[in-house]
Amino acid sequence: MNVPASLFPHASESLHWYYPDGKPAxxxxxxxxxxxxxxxxxxxxxxxxxPSVTTVMRVLAAPGLERWKREQFALSALTLTRSPNEPDEHFLRRVDEDSRAWALKRADEGTRLHKAIEQAFRGEDYDRAFADHVELxxxxxxxxxxxxxADFKTKDTLDGKLERALFYDEHVMQLAAYAKAxxxxxxxxxxxxxxVVGEGYAGRCDVHRRGCSVAPLVSIMIGVRPAAVAVKIWEPAEAERGWSMFEHALKLWQLKNRYAPKAMP
Structure with a gap:
């Protein structure tokens, strides 16, 4: 069963769990x-x-994400002023809190951008701070x-970024899981x-148009500053590989957690 997430305010992949009928938990x-x-x-x-699609995928290593987290921690350590005689433990705790706060701010900005895009397409009022992004x-x-x-992703900037630096295996895995559902x-x-509800998992698809049985998987990367958009249409072989990777990740997640739930028939 697939249901509009708009029926459930604030539905997002960060929820981690869904009921078998697709309702976010x-x-x-x-x-x-x-x-x-x-x-x-x-x-x-x-x-x-x-489990949500992204919850399943967390069973896999994410070196890019971990590297980004380390970078945010290092930036916070460089920019925060350390108090005289401040114990290492206290300073490191402040650095950690500051880096997490920055990550949450970026995530919130991405959420507001996604919401603005959806509202614009529905003909509703939206945050005009994202007008350029919406038009692109x-x-x-x-x-x-x-x-x-398709799935939307955001980055602070796309300036100077090559395609291989914007789109990853995780993106096509996530899309393939949505498409299968x-x-x-x-x-x-x-x-x-x-x-959307698949066999043993669920999630939230950003946008789709299924007018025929063949629907390419599309990653849409949105640069926040300045407004920019890059698109990758995954080749059929890449889509098949993405689904195969997700299938194996799902099996690993189920074995690791000793839990293999089923969707409603």
Whole structure:
């Protein structure tokens, strides 16, 4: 079952878990039923929750992400002023907090940009700070094939970046998982933020248009400053490889967690 994520405010891959019918699991009742808590693997087993696509993929090493985290930590260490006689432990804690705050700020900016794009395509008011980004994305989407499955990513800047520095295996894996869950969908109109349910996993597809059975996988990278957009249409062989990699990652995740949930029939 695939349902519009707009029915569930703030639905995102960061939720980690979905119910078998595709509804995001923001919070679940605690074991004693006295409060709502963020779900973990124990709740998932009890409630038959499905892991998100990105949760599954976290079972794999992400050297690029880890390198970026180290860079943010180093930048914070260079820019923060250390108090006289401040203990190493205290300073390092502040550096860690500062680097995490910067990462959260960037993530929030990406979320607001995604929201602006969706609102613009729906004819709604949107944050005009992203007007240039929206227009560039519109032009790129108009140039895409009749049918496609796409995912938005953001970077601070695309200036001087080659394609190999923008698009990674993780991108096509994620897209392939969404596309597999959308196999039975046939819609000629643009659909944004749709929660999709696959065999043993679920997720949220940024945008797709399934007017025929063949729908190329498309990564759309958006540069924030200055506004810029780069697009990669993955070759069929790359898409097949992406699905194969995700399948193996899903199996590894299930074995590692001793949990293999099923979607609703």
């Amino acid at each position: 923001y919070e679940v009742p605690s074991s004693d039923g006295t409060k709502m808590v963020n779900p973990d693997i124990r709740h998932a087993r009890k409630l038959s929750l499905l 994305v519109k032009k790129k989407l108009d140039q895409l094939p009749l049918a496609f499955v 959308l196999d039975h969908v046939d819609r000629a109109d643009l659909t944004f933020e749709q929660c």
